[in-house]
Amino acid sequence: MSSASIAGFYAEELVWFLTLFLFGLIVGSFLNVCIYRLPRGKSIVAPPSFCPHCGEFIGWYDNIPLLSYLLLGGKCRACKVHISLRYPLVESLTGLLFGFFFYEFVLREGKPLSVYIAYVALASALIVSSFVDLEFYLIPDEITVWGTVLGPIYSLLFPTLHYSANSLRGLALSGNERIDAVVASLLGILVGGGLILFTALFGSIVFRKEVMGMGDVKLMAMVGGVVGWKLSVIIYFLAPFFALALAIPLLGLEKERKLPYAPFLSIATLVVMSFQRPFVEFFDSRTFILSEVVKGLF
Ligand SMILES: [Zn+2]
Incomplete structure (x- = not known):
């Protein structure tokens, strides 16, 4: 050349x-x-x-x-x-x-243009949610509820969105690409939103105060619908590290201040999306082994 x-x-x-x-x-x-x-x-x-x-x-x-x-x-x-x-x-x-x-x-x-469009749409939704949360301590439903609804619909129309995140590879989900993609999106919504909901309930019982709001649950459900359940799990565990690194030093100056969490979920999402290949491969190799074990049992 x-x-x-x-x-x-x-x-x-x-x-x-x-x-x-x-x-x-x-x-x-x-x-x-x-x-x-x-x-x-x-x-x-x-x-x-x-x-x-x-x-x-x-x-x-x-x-x-x-x-x-x-x-x-x-x-x-x-x-x-x-x-x-x-x-x-x-x-x-x-x-x-x-x-x-x-x-x-x-x-x-x-990747096809349809995946790019879904990713920039999600990034845009996260930017709006984060900056509103930073100022008002709320996340607009107009963004997150619609985003959560659109995820599975978009997955049905453009199933390649979940191609590498096909949730139960090897376990032959339905055999239909579009149905598999919708299931992958719904699983992402359940896992993403579910993890935050669990944390919110746990926090309100243990600390007797609101550590995370329903806005965060809806935000992470929207994210899960686009990126699938595997990346949602990684994002969930990564976000607190960004909060620790970026917010706690600031909060140290001012006690009892509320902490908007959408910016940290958003940073974690954008980082994990951008460098998703090793994460997806990590999960794929393990779900593959799991599926082989399941097949071996029968
Ligand atoms: Zn002016």
């Missing part, structure tokens, strides 16, 4: 990454609207964007993702009040995930 074609290969990947990064910036801009309006019970389609401080409508030229924030120096053009850093943060985070997921799953792993 000549060096030119290698360079060409990389250039093509870079173009894809940047294209989807830019698309993600636009989606991120819409997610910011959702983060502001959903917990306030406002419509996410109308009216057009306005400054939360002075109420002045924002022209399109001041509403370009990332760029406008930089050009305006992070201040509203009309009232000069500081615009929350959350806006460029959510936009760049969404952009990076849209670009990275395409590179990782479509270009490198060759």
Whole structure:
């Protein structure tokens, strides 16, 4: 292979990454609207964007993702009040995930576009849930309930979503790809939501206070419906480590403060999704051995 074609290969990947990064910036801009309006019970389609401080409508030229924030120096053009850093943060985070997921799953792993769409949709739902939770200590049902309902439906339409996460490999579930995918999604909902529900009940009995809310249960059910039960188990055990590493140092300053848990479930989900191959292989080798043992018994 000549060096030119290698360079060409990389250039093509870079173009894809940047294209989807830019698309993600636009989606991120819409997610910011959702983060502001959903917990306030406002419509996410109308009216057009306005400054939360002075109420002045924002022209399109001041509403370009990332760029406008930089050009305006992070201040509203009309009232000069500081615009929350959350806006460029959510936009760049969404952009990076849209670009990275395409590179990782479509270009490198060759997964179909339907899987990519499900993954970026889940990532978007997690971003909205996390930032609302950080501010309001609640997770909007509009996101998690619909997300949980859509998981199995999407799995029926695009069964490849659960191809590598086929829950009972070797035990010949139904033989029908679509039914297996729906079962995998439902199992993910049960395991993901169930683990958090169990923890919430356990916590309220042992500590006599709410350690986790129903919002977290619904969030993890939504995650499970997309990523399946295996990755849900890993996410469940990984999330507390992110909470320990990131939140406890902050909480140490302020006692008795509530801890929003959606951000940590979301970080764990995005990390596990991004580096899922070893986790899936770990589980697959064991369910395979298990299925061989079961077959050996008969
Ligand atoms: Zn303003």
